[in-house]
Amino acid sequence: MSIKLTYFPGKGAAELTRYILAYGGQDFEDNRITGDIWATLKPKTPLGSVPVVTLESGNEYSQSIAVARYFANKFGITGKTEEEKLHSDMIVDLMRIDIMPLFVKIYFQKDEETKKTMTEECKAKTLTWLNKLESGLVKGEASFLESGFSWADIALFCLVNDQFPLIQMDLGSDFPKLTAIVDKVKSDPKIAAWIEKRPVTPM
Numbered sequence: 298m299s300i301k302l303t304y305f306p307g308k309g310a311a312e313l314t315r316y317i318l319a320y321g322g323q324d325f326e327d328n329r330i331t332g333d334i335w336a337t338l339k340p341k342t343p344l345g346s347v348p349v350v351t352l353e354s355g356n357e358y359s360q361s362i363a364v365a366r367y368f369a370n371k372f373g374i375t376g377k378t379e380e381e382k383l384h385s386d387m388i389v390d391l392m393r394i395d396i397m398p399l400f401v402k403i404y405f406q407k408d409e410e411t412k413k414t415m416t417e418e419c420k421a422k423t424l425t426w427l428n429k430l431e432s433g434l435v436k437g438e439a440s441f442l443e444s445g446f447s448w449a450d451i452a453l454f455c456l457v458n459d460q461f462p463l464i465q466m467d468l469g470s471d472f473p474k475l476t477a478i479v480d481k482v483k484s485d486p487k488i489a490a491w492i493e494k495r496p497v498t499p500m
């Protein structure tokens with residue numbers, strides 16, 4: 298049985314894992330489901346949510362960050378020491394738990410005035426965090442970790458490449474270290490091939 302990643306049609310909570318699978322050269326079934334299929338599938342999933350990964354064993358697992366970490370560990374990109382693993386976890390949690398939901402909520406907000414306020418708040422909060430990352434948390438050469446490339450780099454790339462455009466935001470010229478990380482991930486041939494291959498979705 299091959300690895301299957303089940304999620305809705307968009308990038309959302311599944312895309313970090315999709316990037317990591319692509320980086321690791323791991324073939325997988327990119328199972329994108331619609332709402333009617335989800336209604337019947339939901340009660341059968343481990344936690345009633347997607348993404349769900351089905352491993353070669355046939356076993357299924359939920360929780361997007363746990364699933365992404367599983368594959369990042371498998372491909373050796375969580376850090377070389379326990380402390381580096383803590384560092385990369387910290388960055389990934391910031392990206393996926395604190396920052397990304399701000400962008401998703403804006404995307405689904407229908408009221409234009411509320412959307413505008415939320416966008417300003419999201420930009421301000423995100424810039425504060427980016428300044429902290431830029432000023433003290435990039436430990437390597439174009440990488441958050443001294444030992445080099447990690448899933449934290451991919452998580453930053455995911456935010457900048459996939460979420461920032463939702464509110465017409467970019468890194469600008471104030472974050473040269475973060476920009477170097479993003480550029481490095483973007484230039485990875487397997488990541489670039491995934492972006493080329495994946496369905497075009499707004500978010």
Ligand SMILES: N[C@@H](CCC(=O)N[C@@H](CS)C(=O)NCC(=O)O)C(=O)O
Binds near residue numbers: 361
């Ligand atoms: N903490 C979970 C959250 C999962 C989650 O909320 N998934 C949403 C899609 S992004 C979902 O399953 N929505 C459909 C539903 O709850 O029925 C994770 O990161 O996997």
